[in-house]
Amino acid sequence: MKKLLGTLAITALVASAFAQGTITFQNQTGRVQQWTSPTDSTLMSVPVGGGFVELIAAPAGSALTANAAWTYSSLAGFLAANPAWATVGTSSINLAAGIFSGGGFTIANVAPGANASYVVLGWTGGAGTTWDTALASGAMLGESAVFTTATANPGTTPPGVAVNLKTTFGGITLAPIPEPATFALAGLGLAALMVFRRRS
Amino acid sequence: MRTKALLGLAALAVGLSTSVAQNVYSLNVVGYVNVSLQANKLHFLSLPVAPVDGNFNITNTIVLDNSQDFANIYAWAGTGWSTTTPTWIGTDLGGTGWSPSMVISNGVGFFLASAANSTLTFVGQVPQGALAYNIPAGLSTLANQVPVSANFPGATVGNDFDNIYTWDLTGQGWSTVSWTYIGTDLGGTGWSNGGGPGNNAAGPPLNPGDGVFYVNGGAALPFTQNFTVN
Numbered sequence: 001m002k003k004l005l006g007t008l009a010i011t012a013l014v015a016s017a018f019a020q021g022t023i024t025f026q027n028q029t030g031r032v033q034q035w036t037s038p039t040d041s042t043l044m045s046v047p048v049g050g051g052f053v054e055l056i057a058a059p060a061g062s063a064l065t066a067n068a069a070w071t072y073s074s075l076a077g078f079l080a081a082n083p084a085w086a087t088v089g090t091s092s093i094n095l096a097a098g099i100f101s102g103g104g105f106t107i108a109n110v111a112p113g114a115n116a117s118y119v120v121l122g123w124t125g126g127a128g129t130t131w132d133t134a135l136a137s138g139a140m141l142g143e144s145a146v147f148t149t150a151t152a153n154p155g156t157t158p159p160g161v162a163v164n165l166k167t168t169f170g171g172i173t174l175a176p177i178p179e180p181a182t183f184a185l186a187g188l189g190l191a192a193l194m195v196f197r198r199r200s
Numbered sequence: 201m202r203t204k205a206l207l208g209l210a211a212l213a214v215g216l217s218t219s220v221a222q223n224v225y226s227l228n229v230v231g232y233v234n235v236s237l238q239a240n241k242l243h244f245l246s247l248p249v250a251p252v253d254g255n256f257n258i259t260n261t262i263v264l265d266n267s268q269d270f271a272n273i274y275a276w277a278g279t280g281w282s283t284t285t286p287t288w289i290g291t292d293l294g295g296t297g298w299s300p301s302m303v304i305s306n307g308v309g310f311f312l313a314s315a316a317n318s319t320l321t322f323v324g325q326v327p328q329g330a331l332a333y334n335i336p337a338g339l340s341t342l343a344n345q346v347p348v349s350a351n352f353p354g355a356t357v358g359n360d361f362d363n364i365y366t367w368d369l370t371g372q373g374w375s376t377v378s379w380t381y382i383g384t385d386l387g388g389t390g391w392s393n394g395g396g397p398g399n400n401a402a403g404p405p406l407n408p409g410d411g412v413f414y415v416n417g418g419a420a421l422p423f424t425q426n427f428t429v430n
Binding site: 022024026028094095096097099101103104105154157158159161162164166 | 242413
């Protein structure tokens, strides 16, 4: 009886220690691509060491202000506007051009075994670059579409194996983001055009 | 798991090493074990032979080809599956094999997520002599260190109410039939799957390269397996 209780205690301990859904942050057919240069939109795979990706996730179906992360002054600001979403982990482009493997992560805000919605943010840059520093430096940025994945339940006995995102991730393209001053100039141009047309 | 070819005993090499001073002879048996891999399936495997050079890094022991690009290994890390996930990136993608690398010993199980139908060939030598095992308290993976088809780990290895789970390759989950240890102190004879097919007091039947998941509800279980190739 003591052994049985011991087994149950171990099982409960493990379950409580890993009581959130787990995934493996990796891509395969959906590659990480970027413009060849800020003025050349020809796509190329981000070279090894030439960029990063960051995974953000939420319970499946959570609303997201899509394709707008770079309009916020920081990643924290973007997440504050999307309270159901949270950062999960990052990876460099480390396996081959356009291919990354960040290892296993626990999605803190998704129940073990439940489905999760996720988005991958990406940016160009070398070691130590973050989304915020890339945003401030004018690096190429990207935000993937919203994908859905299952997660593993590490609290079962035996524990579930982390679900690999490589089967659901559809890829991401990094591109130059117009600076606010550019938007302002474009707006002025439009206004001038409208004034000109009205006078003529 | 289907294992097509077992040891090619003496097929690759047979070394006879001699200790003249003590006049003791030991037969070093080097061979290979083929394991069939199915595309996009999780296989629960183990090293059926030991690397001749003693290097247990997976870059040395688990060698795939370009057809297996993006295959993964999931190893047990004491209390959960390792968050380090080696991925096979072949030369066609500019890779050199497993990244990152990892050390996996024989006598333990691990998952291999195969990307294609192929044959995985383990090459190495058959461990012989008094082979040491230690099943820790709690959760672990376990496998036979030697390439034989046998019930494992044996009728005398287990704490009462310990459990063993085997992997169902077809169903892609742990078999719904688990094994429980009931020792002679409780009137049992060892391992039992509840009287289901293949029930054996020595434990589940394992083929070379198979692994199992072990739930040890008692103290750590060190044991010795004596194995010699005659």
